Amino acid sequence: METANGKLGVLVVGLGAVTTTFMAGTLMYRKGLGLPGGSVTQMAKIRVGRGKDRKYLKVSEIVPLTDCKDIEFGSWDIFPMNAYESAMNAKVLLQKDIDPVRDELESIKPMKAAFDPEYVSRLAGQGGNIKDGDRAALVEQLREDIRKFKSEHGCDRVVVIWAASTEKFIDYNPAVHSKLEDFENAIKTNDKANIAPSMLYAYAALQEGAPFVMGAPNICVDIPAIWELADKKGLPIAGKDFKTGQTLMKTVLSPMLRTRCLGLSGWFSTNILGNRDGEVLDAPENFKTKEVSKLGVIDTILKKEDQPELYGDIFHKVRINYYPPRGDAKEGWDNLDIFGWMGQDYGMQIKVDFLCRDSILAAPIVLDLVLCSDLALRAGLKGTQRWMSFFLKSPMHDYTQGEEPIHDLFQQYTMFKNKIRELGGYEPDEELE
């Protein structure tokens, strides 16, 4: 594998709470001023070898990971605020954790965004830092942005990651999204209904040789046309939807139930959050995109067909509520109705109240996905990177072939560790369960 020489450009779509928390935190961390808690690439120790040869190594000791010090940050956003202003506005980090890297943050000024208010109605008319042009023109401008950033910052490699809004729900349309040729025609003909802005970023990134990661539930790179492009260009892609709070919990509690053969009759999940993400999701068409992403989680872990007596009739509901008083401090409340010995007449309840911080949980995932994508790039891995499912709420998989996603956090982690072991020349474990 290529070693991680030179600089890595990290271009983030969206310069909001998550992105600035990721940037400020990474900048602080590389100055020795902040803990990269939650980042597996920076903190985890993975077992390699077996029996007597067994040892625990950090990821960077197993594979040639890019050092955080070699990252150059860039961004697009519809708001013209620089990263410092945006970090202050986001009210996630304390002044004391922003000030030491204020200069670096101020120098990160967002490029104009490729934006379509139809896709994010709640932000229509806001910001103004927006590109003109039809879909094809926007692609060209984005490609130019990437080339320019790369040369101006002297980057050897670039990764593009989406940390912007959830777009409105659009269906997978085989006539457009299935084949690269059709997809490219739709761009040329400015097919706004089928080509979401996020797809333009993904397409531009891949055309410029950059891996692309989708951090929202947008289908964007979760379509065969883009897989075809990634394959053709030999580039890795990953997605979708950062797995932060409630879904993280879900992919841990579900395996507990399955392992213990405890039945599930209902799972109700509700969220309150007051950041821009919450505002955007207040629109039903955008929430639907999120809902689809969040609802899939349980079914593949607690399989109806395998255990009909336990999982044959699960009522699963997910709600997200915009609630401004809380800002970025998202709260997820879950209720599970479970049963076991002697069945449903002896129901039990598990309630989980997760008082989390959206951006604090997402930031290390951004860092991990960026570094793993770059690692995959250098390792010559192309197409959907299933081993990164660990970080994602709705892991991409080849649904056209009936492939199933892996949601169980611990199986995902085994996949992740196995890939790191493999890339590091160690033997992976063979099975997941």
Place this chain on the structure above:
Amino acid sequence: METANGKLGVLVVGLGAVTTTFMAGTLMYRKGLGLPGGSVTQMAKIRVGRGKDRKYLKVSEIVPLTDCKDIEFGSWDIFPMNAYESAMNAKVLLQKDIDPVRDELESIKPMKAAFDPEYVSRLAGQGGNIKDGDRAALVEQLREDIRKFKSEHGCDRVVVIWAASTEKFIDYNPAVHSKLEDFENAIKTNDKANIAPSMLYAYAALQEGAPFVMGAPNICVDIPAIWELADKKGLPIAGKDFKTGQTLMKTVLSPMLRTRCLGLSGWFSTNILGNRDGEVLDAPENFKTKEVSKLGVIDTILKKEDQPELYGDIFHKVRINYYPPRGDAKEGWDNLDIFGWMGQDYGMQIKVDFLCRDSILAAPIVLDLVLCSDLALRAGLKGTQRWMSFFLKSPMHDYTQGEEPIHDLFQQYTMFKNKIRELGGYEPDEELE
């Protein structure tokens, strides 16, 4: 391995809520009237084989498990009520789930218990169905009970399992508990301070060729003297403390934190329960036994020495409160203070409220431990059965050699599956993490 021919006697120490729920439920189940939810031996499907040979089988399809229909139930208790009366008194199961097996339950009349009020002060003076004699005499009576039960019920094999009270805390005393010879001398000299009643049951069982399982946190079989006896007699033992509600959750959430590199600053657990278990634990000396069992869980999963920045300073507190209004419907409330990106200034909280049912969760564990112990017996496995850790809050391990317990539920499950695979002639997976 020997196949499971003939009848299996299951002698349970304590005929209270857990035991009667186990018995009534098993009786209903074998009549086709009840779901054995929560029972891994009855419901789980385990992957055996790899790659193309991969298949999912029930435990009884992999190994020769005793059929529930071949179980004969017996018990000891200080209260003279039969299993039907005790089940009614426990108010766990509904009338409709007891009536169809009323006759069988009524026929289960508890033998007199070997009891010492010093060890369970809250029950002092109650019951009255109690044996007379010093420690040595009690052992003889218990052995006679087992022999008699075996012959009267025509059992080929017997397993003895403790589902009675938590005894008061006693320290591991090397002068008594380390060597079998010393231990036997202490019985002979009626050393009440070091020989708890539970030890008499364990000793009697092993002498009579029966595996013994400790379902409470009593140290009982968790001492080298008993290991020596088990080894000498070639018998399996297991313990200790059924892992039902709050600790089950703990051994699932801790791995989540570790896997995601999220830090933990504090974990507060409180319980309210109103059954006899709660009453007994209301005595500080008995609670201490439980506390020790419950407190150990986190440390071996979230290791201070491995991740000092994340787990270097965890404040862990566990409380149990006797609260009669709730009866057997135990409620566990947990609060976790966690942190990640940029450290403790950005703390988050996870709160779990588990409205469970003590006996409903424990009953299938009793069944599983009994059947697995019998399986181990026939397979010629002797000594502490670590692969049964999956069912236990405080899994036994050889602490005299500095061995560490495995608490992570998913690692425990892998151990369990591996042993089942191995006993079934399949290849186990090699590593746990």
Place this chain on the structure above:
Amino acid sequence: METANGKLGVLVVGLGAVTTTFMAGTLMYRKGLGLPGGSVTQMAKIRVGRGKDRKYLKVSEIVPLTDCKDIEFGSWDIFPMNAYESAMNAKVLLQKDIDPVRDELESIKPMKAAFDPEYVSRLAGQGGNIKDGDRAALVEQLREDIRKFKSEHGCDRVVVIWAASTEKFIDYNPAVHSKLEDFENAIKTNDKANIAPSMLYAYAALQEGAPFVMGAPNICVDIPAIWELADKKGLPIAGKDFKTGQTLMKTVLSPMLRTRCLGLSGWFSTNILGNRDGEVLDAPENFKTKEVSKLGVIDTILKKEDQPELYGDIFHKVRINYYPPRGDAKEGWDNLDIFGWMGQDYGMQIKVDFLCRDSILAAPIVLDLVLCSDLALRAGLKGTQRWMSFFLKSPMHDYTQGEEPIHDLFQQYTMFKNKIRELGGYEPDEELE
């Protein structure tokens, strides 16, 4: 005041969970078999007199309340099940609390309902026990039902109370709802858009001399046209929406905040319930009716204009979610974001999880409203009975005159007690706060 001689007919619109719980419970109670917990008319003791003359009396010792033994029950419903079948179907009460009054319940067979599927879309096509005819014809049939019930059951007086579904939201339309004449014309012209089925029951009841109570949030009797009719006929009316769980809590916690001068920045309320009420409210147009009823509660207790620094910017959101696994066992989860000393930078949170039972909380309110309405009838009180606000989520008041509702539970209780005192010949207290 007239004493309560003879029989009181209680005609309930809707024979579902609430109604059958009310009926079965009242029947059990009058047989000495059940506790009328939650019923103020049956259990409360009210202080009358002052200083040395102070004493505490039950309501029936102060005023001539109808005895529960003198009640005759009747009902309308779209489902043809009798009250016994419906009670069994509702799964609220245990068999043991239904069987002793099975005969009485079986004899309560629902009359055909005046139903319009446009108003309750989720129940469209169900039931079938439905009257034919236009609005005017339905009124005539309902009046005939009342007269017939009265004569067949030998009732001296009748009260009609709505315990059926929440209808879809309709706006107060001054052209129809303001004057009785216009209202009656709309019935004649079969104006389905403005005349909800519930209005037909109210109109029929009042025309037949029966007080009417609205237990759902339907505007029904909360319009000047009906006030005019009630006035003309000299009859009491009351409404709307039984105050059971979450709103009850809200009208208690809000006064706490106000009394202590604690500020409120947000209040999020969510519900999960799985009974027919939940199913009906799953339709957005029906939920809107409920939402309007539930949202009004806080504003009149925590007044923006009185304490702008504390209550100037409250974000209040209410959600109801249909969740079948829970049946009638509704769960309400509330989160309050509050602040005090030194303002919003020192925010605090109160979370309330109310595991209630919808019908168990509503049934005594039905009984109280029925008995109080009958009392009001005999006392010659006419029009909206504000003193019954205590039982109602959205108490009726003359909004055309800018009158404000009283939501504070304790002020409502003082109003209630004062009216009882007054009717009993005692001096009421003068002020509410």
Place this chain on the structure above:
Amino acid sequence: METANGKLGVLVVGLGAVTTTFMAGTLMYRKGLGLPGGSVTQMAKIRVGRGKDRKYLKVSEIVPLTDCKDIEFGSWDIFPMNAYESAMNAKVLLQKDIDPVRDELESIKPMKAAFDPEYVSRLAGQGGNIKDGDRAALVEQLREDIRKFKSEHGCDRVVVIWAASTEKFIDYNPAVHSKLEDFENAIKTNDKANIAPSMLYAYAALQEGAPFVMGAPNICVDIPAIWELADKKGLPIAGKDFKTGQTLMKTVLSPMLRTRCLGLSGWFSTNILGNRDGEVLDAPENFKTKEVSKLGVIDTILKKEDQPELYGDIFHKVRINYYPPRGDAKEGWDNLDIFGWMGQDYGMQIKVDFLCRDSILAAPIVLDLVLCSDLALRAGLKGTQRWMSFFLKSPMHDYTQGEEPIHDLFQQYTMFKNKIRELGGYEPDEELE
């Protein structure tokens, strides 16, 4: 009544989190920089007059309240840190809310404390800012402190308030605590077992003409000997135990249950907190003092004798747990088991999780109690001030005469308002319920 001329000295025993939050907040507020949220004297509007004469006035518009600008702050503490250092150490207020009043806070240096480690074992050996001498000598030094403070700061009046630790539990001892003469003899004879340090402060304050308020649950001024002294000197006293979080909630939810005739079978309350208060209460002998204070609340609101079917068998348990990770951000978790219609078979649960801030809730109560005590002083009110019960967890009352405390928050508020009305020349309301 005397108007509030000149300066008011406020001497607070204990210069910890509560006191510095009170001082810093009051200093900020009087500079126009902070909201006195939670302070009834500063923010509430009280109705005076009736009918047409009805109007809503602030407390200071009704009675001549001392202006916060006229307060001079002083303190005693065993730690020598000044109020600025202590406020920083307490980590309650943000830097931005301390800095503008840093100079004033720095000038508040604690006088040496009258301390006995026997009474607060967890603080034994800490601090060092401690007076020498026997009980009698300590009294003299405290009196001298008060006189000196008064003259140095030019105060017209002084109020002494205890905001220090909960002392170990001591029983009311009639031989010492009943008569002033006996009490004074016990001081002279240095009777450490019966004379707690807090009593020395109370005695010294009253001897110097200063009202005394007990903010912890110490019995201190809740004994007839001190009542005799207060009476003799014509001074007001108040206590005990600031009503902040969990108990506040309890005195609001209990009235809700009673008003609605809902039964209560159990109430479990647990707390986690990590400040010095939590540390002190970790000692069982100190917790007992607190427990007694917290347990009394329910019984006088939900009276067994009045409603035996509803309140005849309440199981009430209160736990406090020292939990350092949370600091001053106390969390109180309550579970109520309630019932209503058809009794206990249909139990329901209310769970309240109160994420509060101990000092933020206590600070405004300190301000209110100080200003009300000074008002009482000028109004010539002497002895126990029951109208201040509103602020107190365990309101003082004449238990020697069988008098009962008032715990219902809304009744307490009526008492408070009535006294303010009375002192302002308005007619009070006559009855409380």
